[in-house]
Amino acid sequence: MKSARVLIYSMEGCPFCESARSFLRDKSLDYEEVHAPPGSSQWQEMKEALGTGVLPQIVIHGEPVGGYAHLVELEASGELYRKLGVSAPRAEAVIFDVIILGAGPAGLSAAIYTIRKMMKTLIISQDVGGQLAWTSDVDNYLGFSQVNAAELVKKFEHHVQSFNVETVLGNSIASVQLAGAVKSVTLEDGKTYYGKTVIIATGGGHQLLRIPGEKELAGKGVAYCSTCDAPLYEGAEVAVVGGGNSGLEAALDLVPIASHVHLVSLTRLTADPIYVDKVTRSPNVTLFTLWEAIRVVGDKMVEGLEVQDLRTGEVRLLPVEGVFVEIGTMPNSRLFIETLATNPKGEIFVDMECRTGMAGVFACGDVTSVPFKQVVVAVGEGAKAALSAYNYLLTRN
């Protein structure tokens, strides 16, 4: 066997071989490479020496250490530098038991459970509260007949903070590395955090209509947060697109403020009957069920919404100043779509224990394929993901 300090057995077109190479280059560590495509004499040599035919294989000072994921793990623990006899470029990284991505109901609920299991926990999130921040009141959370969403978020946040959990807020995630025993999360500011498990609770964002005019007039009459922006439409004629709970809640936010509310829904109203009842009793609401929004009209500001009857094809222009889009959520799964299995909507598939299929990686809440995007569902799924992560660590240690 060769005696280079770091030796990589690799082949062309193998993604983890390239990951290992670029990882070493990033750390300014020299390496030698042996091209060992399966069947070659180099590959035979490797197989005999290391007892495996899987590529890449990394050997340090003659000692086989495994593949790319093992390399990342060695680096995170500082062991790589000790093996190489060089000083580590930084203090040894802390390895968390769990990194929770997201601080909405799912992520915060997961945190309560991981902390109480004495898992060393880190929460990384853009903000606290997730989509609850767009909601006015929550009427269907057990124990609260009606609670202001912001207050509910505060209660969740205080509960988690009472355990002094480490939290990194306000920074976007640049990349994640989920394979192997130690996973890493790198933020836009360049800092990297390491964890034995990751719970993905990144939630969802607004589903867009994807019709002409929508993007151009976003914030200029096209609104995605009725709680925030409804008061700006006093005496105005507005449209709400969406026949689910969010759509009808938006309509009800607007009923006392706007002069008239047009409610446009592709399907029959799917919201809870309690909302449907309230909306249909409101004198200043016109229902357009089985109508589709096809174009937002306006130059600098919204001046109208074109809608089309799905049955007859008739097109009408609603003379509205505001278009509130409430057609559901879109999962924040962009970072994971290459490595984890998702459904056509991009929602991460999880099993009944919130496992993603990647060892040590769990997901919960609106980012997953679990149906019914409700606070109470997210909270329950968060608890499940945390307990699954705990069980996973028990079986590994």
Add this chain to the structure above:
Amino acid sequence: MSAKVKIYSTPTCHYCKQAKDYLDEKGIDYDAFDVTADKEALAEMKKVSGARSVPVICIGDEVIVGFEKGHVDRALKALG
């Protein structure tokens, strides 16, 4: 003399509250306008931002629609 930082908001908007909390946390002085109560401020907000959406945060010459910490930080840095 007007403050260098202005924030236009509605009382029910959680992002507006988060933005104000963030400025408080950083010890930044600002003028806050509730555009539901102050029609002049609403008109001014629409004029400077071209938007009908809250929060609108003005930091120096920078006009930010919505609340995003990174953007606010950059604008505050530019202000010095």
